Amino acid sequence: MYEYLIAVFAYIFIYIILVVSLNLAFGFTGLVNLGHMAFFGVGAYASALLTLHGIPWYIALPASGLIAGSFGAVIAAITVRLKGDYFQIVALGLAFIAIAVSRNWISLTRGALGLPGIPDIIKNNFYYMLFLFAVALLSVVFLYWLTNSETGKIFQAIRDDETAAAVLGKNTYLYKVLSITISTFFAGIAGSLFAHYISFIDPTIFDLEFFVIILAMLIVGGLASISGSILGVTVISLLLSAISFVFTNISPELIGAMRQMLLMLILLLILIYRPRGMFGKVDV
Amino acid sequence: MPLLDILPQLIVNGLIAGSIYALAASGFSLIYYVVKFQYFSHGAIMSIGAYLFFTFMNLMGLNYILAGILTVIGCVIATLLSNWLLYLPLRKRKATPAIILIASIVLLIFSSSLMLAFFGSSTKAISLAKHNKTFDFGIFTITLVQTAIIVSALILFLFLWIILKKTKLGKSMRALADNKDVAQVVGINPEKIYNYTFIIAAVLGAFGGILLGLEQNLYPRMGVPIIIKGFISSVVGGLGSVPGSIIGGLFIGLAENVGVLYLPTGYKDVISFSVLLLFLLFRPQGILGVKMRNV
Numbered sequence: 001m002y003e004y005l006i007a008v009f010a011y012i013f014i015y016i017i018l019v020v021s022l023n024l025a026f027g028f029t030g031l032v033n034l035g036h037m038a039f040f041g042v043g044a045y046a047s048a049l050l051t052l053h054g055i056p057w058y059i060a061l062p063a064s065g066l067i068a069g070s071f072g073a074v075i076a077a078i079t080v081r082l083k084g085d086y087f088q089i090v091a092l093g094l095a096f097i098a099i100a101v102s103r104n105w106i107s108l109t110r111g112a113l114g115l116p117g118i119p120d121i122i123k124n125n126f127y128y129m130l131f132l133f134a135v136a137l138l139s140v141v142f143l144y145w146l147t148n149s150e151t152g153k154i155f156q157a158i159r160d161d162e163t164a165a166a167v168l169g170k171n172t173y174l175y176k177v178l179s180i181t182i183s184t185f186f187a188g189i190a191g192s193l194f195a196h197y198i199s200f201i202d203p204t205i206f207d208l209e210f211f212v213i214i215l216a217m218l219i220v221g222g223l224a225s226i227s228g229s230i231l232g233v234t235v236i237s238l239l240l241s242a243i244s245f246v247f248t249n250i251s252p253e254l255i256g257a258m259r260q261m262l263l264m265l266i267l268l269l270i271l272i273y274r275p276r277g278m279f280g281k282v283d284v
Numbered sequence: 285m286p287l288l289d290i291l292p293q294l295i296v297n298g299l300i301a302g303s304i305y306a307l308a309a310s311g312f313s314l315i316y317y318v319v320k321f322q323y324f325s326h327g328a329i330m331s332i333g334a335y336l337f338f339t340f341m342n343l344m345g346l347n348y349i350l351a352g353i354l355t356v357i358g359c360v361i362a363t364l365l366s367n368w369l370l371y372l373p374l375r376k377r378k379a380t381p382a383i384i385l386i387a388s389i390v391l392l393i394f395s396s397s398l399m400l401a402f403f404g405s406s407t408k409a410i411s412l413a414k415h416n417k418t419f420d421f422g423i424f425t426i427t428l429v430q431t432a433i434i435v436s437a438l439i440l441f442l443f444l445w446i447i448l449k450k451t452k453l454g455k456s457m458r459a460l461a462d463n464k465d466v467a468q469v470v471g472i473n474p475e476k477i478y479n480y481t482f483i484i485a486a487v488l489g490a491f492g493g494i495l496l497g498l499e500q501n502l503y504p505r506m507g508v509p510i511i512i513k514g515f516i517s518s519v520v521g522g523l524g525s526v527p528g529s530i531i532g533g534l535f536i537g538l539a540e541n542v543g544v545l546y547l548p549t550g551y552k553d554v555i556s557f558s559v560l561l562l563f564l565l566f567r568p569q570g571i572l573g574v575k576m577r578n579v
Contacts, residue, residue, distance in 0.1 A: 032380075032382040034385075034386075034389075078565070085322075085381070086568060088382055089519060089523070089564070089568075092515070093515075093560050096515075096516070096557060096560070097557045097560065099553075099557075100553045100554050101554075104551060208508060209505075212390055212393050215390075219386075253404070253405055254400075254401060256400075257397040257398075257400040257401040257504075260393065260394070260397035261394055261397045261398060264391070264394035265394065268387060268390055268391070268394070271374065271379070271383065271386070271387050271390075272370065272374060275379070275383075283379075284379075284383055
């Protein structure tokens with residue numbers, strides 16, 4: 001029970017970083033990045049490969065953030081200039097391309113077999129959870145400061161009315177690239193922390209099934225609200241763990257299906273009836 | 285054996301896969317063209333089609349024509365329900381296309397867990413063995429079922445073309461796609477036309493699902509990979525163009541299979557995703573050159 005609770009909270013802290021970073025692009029800047037998990041996965045694979053090749057974690061962790069962030073910067077630089085659906089389509093296409101690369105670049109990723117034996121950052125799970133708490137706290141404080149700064153105000157102005165922001169002399173293109181870069185940097189950090197926690201990653205990390213859980217946390221919490229994201233992650237994580245606890249006599253396969261159905265149903269109801277989620281500042 | 289000797293067989297295999305991709309892509313593209321969002325739950329309808337056909341054929345022992353009719357009816361009902369319960373309320377509250385896209389992905393994942401809960405994770409096969417035989421043309425072989433896949437896809441595309449180009453309904457759909465406000469002024473009721481559009485997409489999805497189920501095994505999340513291929517085909521063909529999506533589907537099917545000449549078979553996905561990447565970077569308007577819509 002004690003170990004289980006530690007695991008639940010370890011995941012909560014990792015997902016907080018991931019969801020708050022998605023909120024920066026999606027909620028605060030209005031960039032619907034459906035490829036966010038690709039950057040999480042890139043961070044996880046980068047950190048796993050670096051540490052498996054003997055590089056210490058304190059280099060691999062920031063490096064995976066930088067690698068994911070540079071990918072994000074390049075993709076954003078190419079795509080956000082174009083109007084319409086283009087960014088959204090490329091972001092989603094990118095997530096699918098990441099699946100194909102991780103499955104088929106066998107010499108690097110071992111394909112569907114995945115990468116086992118990723119070294120721990122801290123052996124003791126309790127202390128690792130505290131470490132995750134510290135990193136999550138730092139990320140949240142930084143993103144809170146950012147979204148309340150001048151830059152954050154411009155992000156939100158772009159979301160609300162890009163033409164008006166441009167008329168006021170803001171280079172909206174650069175601000176959008178900046179938002180995606182910071183957002184994907186933190187996705188990479190979260191991916192790295194995740195890989196070192198579960199010590200095994202495979203291409204399912206890029207699956208839509210995983211991404212919709214993250215989306216549920218974001219949208220239930222509410223767009224453009226950091227406290228909403230934190231609450232969204234906590235509520236959904238506790239709900240999902242509670243289901244596994246209550247129905248111990250049902251096969252794990254069926255529980256998985258039930259959990260997923262329930263979560264998707266909640267998400268659809270929120271999308272239709274309560275587009276601001278719990279604490280959102282804007283409608284989804 | 286020289287590699288080129290197997291080329292005719294690879295082209296036939298490419299057409300079989302491509303027909304199914306084109307069915308996934310045409311439904312996706314039709315909704316994108318008329319209702320203006322990326323319709324990922326078309327994959328859910330295809331998997332429901334495959335599982336319904338399996339239920340009627342193998343579990344209830346109906347003949348394939350009756351099973352096919354019931355499957356189409358089932359898919360139409362499921363599609364209309366998804367429109368009335370999900371997409372219509374979202375349109376009413378003026379949700380952006382991105383949000384409707386997210387809802388359609390959520391519905392896709394919902395349906396795959398529903399299939400898992402109903403049918404379990406083990407793979408199923410629709411057995412048509414007693415109807416099947418193989419034709420040997422020397423340079424390639426093809427089974428009766430595979431011939432049926434290509435022929436029925438072609439018939440469906442012909443019908444789709446006739447509806448879009450030659451009927452009043454098609455005219456209304458095109459008017460709505462071009463400019464919703466003007467269409468409403470001339471007396472077109474958008475919601476009515478949307479319903480018909482969803483019904484047409486449901487028929488494409490039902491047949492797409494049945495044909496997919498004949499060509500491969502059934503498993504709960506089968507709707508996810510096929511609609512990803514449908515998405516890729518639509519982007520490659522030109523997003524928002526129904527004929528483009530059919531060309532894109534055949535192109536991706538052929539590229540994956542003919543690519544086997546140069547790459548191991550495990551690289552089929554790499555081929556289609558590389559094609560997607562090249563198109564996204566260098567020709568986002570797709571083969572048919574459809575201009576990106578400004579939404």
